[in-house]
Structures are given as structure tokens and as C-alpha cells.
Amino acid sequence: MQKASFLITLAVLTATGCKKDDDKETSLIQDSFNNQSYYLVEPGNLERGPSQLLGTGAVVMAAPLNSILSQDNFGLEFTLAEGGSLALITHSTNGLEQGLTVQFDRTGTELSTSIKADGSGTSDHVLEGIDASGTITLAVDVHNNETPAHVLIWNAAAGSYDEEAALYNSERDEEAPGQGQANLWGLVLRNADLKAVTLDAAKFSDE
Secondary structure, X not given: OHHHHXXXXXXXXXXXXXXXXOOOOOOOOEEEEOOEEEEEEEOOOOEEEXXXXXXXXXXXXXXXXXXXXXXXXXXXXXXXXXXXXXXXXXXXXXXXXXXXXXXXXXXXXXXXXXXXXXXXXXXOEEOOOOOOOOOEEEEEEEEOOOOOOEEEEEEOOOOOOOHHHOOEEOOOOOOOOOOOOOOEEEEEEEEEEEEEEEEEEOOXXXX
């Protein structure tokens, strides 16, 4: 992804007014999904539309998170083909590197999650009560201001966002292996159909 990372850097620098000597145009594809602008990091075979990303590929959102130490909630609505996966990568570089990855994998009707950061990862944890053969709606909190990051995952259809209702809580189930190191975020699809994604303030507060 080094070439993609370099091209995205050009785009970001140009957009923020930090111009290169020759103001070269970037060939990296920019598009929008759910009214959010993104750059195509890995084209794969993604079918792209204003309300759907379908297939295999990777995107990085153009708008950054508030800071490296931000606390955010990511709303996801998606389906997975058998053996498919969706990875949410937060607090990353523009090439989706050095971030914290929350990955979801389908095996039959089971949906499992794992967390990766700093070159390490957790074991797979099955999210109880989720039917992976249908449409999946999740709310994912990532508190990157904690060491290691605090990750909570809820069934968004249930509408309850306390620690006890979390399908996965990294402080209860398995500690995250680290933190993200930057302030961008994106998604990696593998035989997935992403129908909606939202970014909001964290649902849970330790205060």
C-alpha cells in the first residue's frame, strides 16, 4: 500500500493548502459513501455506490478523527458472504497502517471479532446473539485515549450501550494489544456488503 499511501498524502496535503512544488494531480480515486468522502486504497473488485460498498477492497475516509487520542463510535450495517470479513481500522495513517483494527469474520451463522494493533492480535471471540447470515448492525466504541485502547462492541438493534450490554468489551473479554498511532480511519472489505457507516461520539464513558 506504499504507493497508495503516498498518493493519499498528496491529496491530503493539497486539500489542506500545503502544496507540493509542482502541485501534481493525484490519480487516486476519490468517491463518497453515506455522504462521506473517501479515497480508494485498494480497489479490489469493489462495486461502489452512494449507499453501498460491495465486494473486496479497502477505503480510507477523507475526514480525519478529532485526534490520535479521540474516543469515537462507529456504526456499521453490513452483510458477509460465507468466509467473508469486514475490518474497521481506526487511528491509522492514510495507508491504513499503524492503526487499531477491529475485524469481523463470518463462519456459518457465527460472527467473531478480533482486535489487532502494534503487530499483535487477540484471539477470535464469537459475538453471541448475532446471526451472521443476515444483516448485521453494530456499534463499536474505540477509546484510543486509554492504554491500551478500550474497545466495546454492541448490537445496535438492541439500543443499550452500557458495559454489561456489550457483546465484546476489551477490559472484560481480552485486552486490546495496543493503540492506533494516527488520526485517520477506514475499512477493509473481503466479500462484504457495507450498507451504512457512521462516525459519532463514543457511546460509553468511564466518567
